[in-house]
Amino acid sequence: MTQRTRRSTFTLIAFTGVLAVAACAPSSDNDTKGSGDGGDAKATTLTVWSWRVEDEAAYNKIFDAYEAKHEGITVEFKPFKATEYNKVLATGLAGSDGPDVPQVRSYGQVEPTIASKSLVPLDGKVDLSGWDENVVNSAKSKADGKLYSVPLARQTVQMFYNKGLFEKNGISEAPKTWADFTAAGDKLLAGGVTPIAVGAKDDWTLPIVHEVLAAPRFGGAAFQEEVLTGKKSFTDPNFVASIDVFKQLAKYFPKNVTGVAVTDAQTLFSAEKAAMFPGGSFDMAVLKKANPKIDLGVFEVPAPTGSPEDKATTPGWADGNFAVNAKSPNQEAALELVKWMSTKEFGQMVADEVKQISAVPGVTYNDPLLKQMADNYEKSPSPYLLLTDFRYGTPSGTDLMGKGAQQLLLGSKTAEQVAADIDTGVKAWFKPSS
């Protein structure tokens, strides 16, 4: 009996020991895999992490082209679920199992990663001269002004519209003036069609809707400059008036708009129950797929009456940037790859394979709609201000605008109050530069 007890005690202790060892094992295991070929200069495997699971095939094609030209380099593309990517990447970069080339967030959202000293500064190593300034800013740190990544894509926001429904309701072309725009809304309303499909239940869409409908009303790029230097604040009358545009156009939105999810809004549009959808270039694929029969068009919403400058704009920003992990054992090869990502060759492949507007200037587009969005941005760009400059702390400008616009649409706050909330909210962390 005692012997048996002793034996089982021993077995137990041994088992516990195995458990403890097993708990430590995975990381060391991955270590050897990660830097497996590091010693041999001829054969290097670069790992690229991304949150774009849907683009895996496209990236494999792109990196095959890179491998063909760079002997001994294998690029391994590893996508993770978008909603978990931030956590996965933070853990990967903090430990030793991170990727050589991580896809990183842009503007303020990459700042914590940069502050962790996880990324290699790329100044003097990558040449982004001639690129759009707003795009380059997505890759820079506001804290030290250095460049930390190469932007992948430009996202633009604009109005999508159903050309067939427009014609059916006696609107022959995309509106050119604010009066045209509201007249079109009235005609569609009279025809029993919801003019603008907005999904205000999802607060994150509202800052985008605000940019699409009213960027010229607050002054776009000019206002960006003034608010960043502290000459103006969000309580500026023009900014307040831009928020009020929501109220003016609310009659064109679906009924009970704060209960309508963005997927519902897209369904309204693709079921041809709504004629316009304010959205991003990233929505194009979804809209086309949902109802391929719709003759889809895009236009820049004309400047609302009273705008500082009577000129329509296409607001945009950059995202999907690629960087070099400071702990990568293959830094030189990783840098080479990231440098290639700033070339027109790579940009063209992004346009053709990933079907996004490349961040690289001078790329051409086969898709006419994509081309129109890219051209519009080229011609009359403006920053998606609350994203490009006001996501560097909590609460973010976009969160504040989302919540505020909902309150405005619900009637619980006025445009002045919403603007004041945004102003006090961002002042929790934002300091003007002058």
Add this chain to the structure above:
Amino acid sequence: MKTRTGLAFLAPALILFGVFVLYPMLTAFSYAFFEWQGTSRQGFAGLSNFSALVNRAPFKTDLPTALLHNVLFFVGTMLVQNTIGLSVATLLHRRARTRRMLQTLYAMPYLVSPIVIGYLWTLLLSPTFGPVNQLLTKIGLEQFALPWLGDPKTALWVVILVSVWQWVGFPVLLYGAALGGVPEELTEAARVDGASHGQVFRKITFPLLIPAIGTVSVLTFIFAMEAFALPFAFGGSTGNPAGSTDFVSLLFYRSAFDSGAVDAIGTSSALATVLFLIIFGGAMAATKVLRRHERRMAS
């Protein structure tokens, strides 16, 4: 020898508990006392991360509302879920035939992920395509065809009621078991003495159920304070619309994982610590009251 054998048997569980529960908890606790630059830890911060929860936006404005929603969630769940649960359990207790089947049926939604439940109910309640409002309109109740999830006045209660709908099987099971433990001699004796059904329930069954009610209350409190999945499925991480379904764990989620603040780890760890203390303190206090009551009943 005996204690050593005992320890050896405890060791696997203790080690697992230590590595996967205690250690992460203590580190998270320690994170709250440091300054952070992204994921790299800086100097000791004292209580500044905690004072940020009271003094700095968004915590200054969002934390009190979120906490209030947690409390409303607890009160609403206590009132509705436990009342319904107790009534159903009492009715089922008297019924021999289909009790098992009905218990299983009541517990069914509980087997589905809250994320899926939230998504399904969002579709059902959608003001544009949702069948709930279409049905209400068809039967002449247009005035009740509201934008349920789009109005701050109703959204929180929708979250609470759907949660009740999902979890009501849980108190049914617990109360069912507790009712089975009430000695029949007592109820029979009372009945012989001429007590009515209601009197038997009020004077005998209910007092004997108090320990079970206490347990359910403590579990409901913990559940309500850490509510995350269902509110997330309904209103996203920002508590749409206009923050009306915001909860403390959502505030934690967005300040920890969705923010561009470089000190996010510090403030969000402080928030997690505060939430833990609220839950731990509340549960401890409730258990203490419960124990005292049990002791009084025993004597």
